[in-house]
Ligand SMILES: [Zn+2]
């Protein structure tokens with residue numbers, strides 16, 4: 089089995105249904121045995137194409153998530169767990185046929201409900217800010233924890249209040265237009281065959297073009 093076939097099958101299942109596929113369904117679709125699928129999934133996990141839980145269940149295939157991380161993203165007929173702020177804002181770009189998608193969350197500090205209609209033409213209006221807790225160099229130490237703490241707050245005051253309450257060092261704060269730009273092309277190509285991750289230099293160039301700066305991003 090070509091691991092790229094398996095990667096695409098996982099991504100296409102998430103894209104079409106909002107859910108991770110079952111191992112048995114993948115085996116059927118790819119006409120291979122379940123142990124082959126399991127071995128292939130771990131290979132993709134090692135290569136950071138997806139994230140498995142200890143037992144081998146698919147947790148994430150960025151920007152898709154099989155578990156709630158604070159966001160929901162509603163398309164025309166499909167509902168996705170949005171992953172983190174970055175992942176949620178990426179979905180309208182990765183799935184343009186959905187048109188504008190409704191992204192909803194709560195401010196982690198004050199629990200205010202927050203929502204935006206997000207499309208590919210321009211950033212949604214709103215004075216809220218995204219707060220990223222984990223610096224880029226450590227994002228993959230525990231990527232589910234990382235995504236869980238990439239959230240959108242009412243504003244700077246709520247970020248500060250949350251950090252105080254959590255006893256956490258403040259991370260990186262960006263406005264919605266920066267988040268929207270940053271999310272727009274990061275996951276480009278993941279639904280296509282032959283997807284290759286950006287090399288570190290190209291990734292750094294992309295981050296700079298999006299307006300991100302500083303040690304937090306390794307720039
Ligand atoms: Zn708030």
Ligand SMILES: [Zn+2]
Nearest residue numbers: 171172175235
């Ligand atoms: Zn994420």
